Amino acid sequence: MAAQTPEAIYQQTCSVCHDGQIASAPRKGDTAAWAPRLAKGKDVLLENVLKGYSVMPPKGMCFSCTKDDLKGVIDWMAH
Numbered sequence: 174m175a176a177q178t179p180e181a182i183y184q185q186t187c188s189v190c191h192d193g194q195i196a197s198a199p200r201k202g203d204t205a206a207w208a209p210r211l212a213k214g215k216d217v218l219l220e221n222v223l224k225g226y227s228v229m230p231p232k233g234m235c236f237s238c239t240k241d242d243l244k245g246v247i248d249w250m251a252h
């Protein structure tokens with residue numbers, strides 16, 4: 174998966190929930206929704222995605238993603 178771009182990972186996995194299907198899942202580019210999340214710090218966001226958070230499964234369901242892959246996707250989708 175390392176060769177995959179953050180956008181490709183997002184489209185394949187994260188967008189299943191983060192593109193409006195689940196209201197509580199912040200959408201790409203929704204700065205108002207991301208602001209309070211980013212305020213927690215990106216390390217916390219990464220930990221929460223790795224472990225799973227609320228209804229989001231561990232690794233956001235991208236089981237082949239590395240930690241760095243997920244870090245890249247979070248950076249990509251939170252802006």
Ligand code: HEC
Binds near residue numbers: 182189218246
């Ligand atoms: C099964 C649905 C689902 C999938 C798939 C999913 N998410 Fe989420 N995600 C959610 C929901 C729902 C929330 C909001 C949870 C809450 O705040 O109650 C969330 C929250 C987040 C947050 C904020 C966490 C925080 O601490 O506030 C990040 C970052 C995130 N997702 C990243 C990702 C990434 C990256 C992927 C793909 C690799 C992904 N998600 C895939 C449902 C999903």
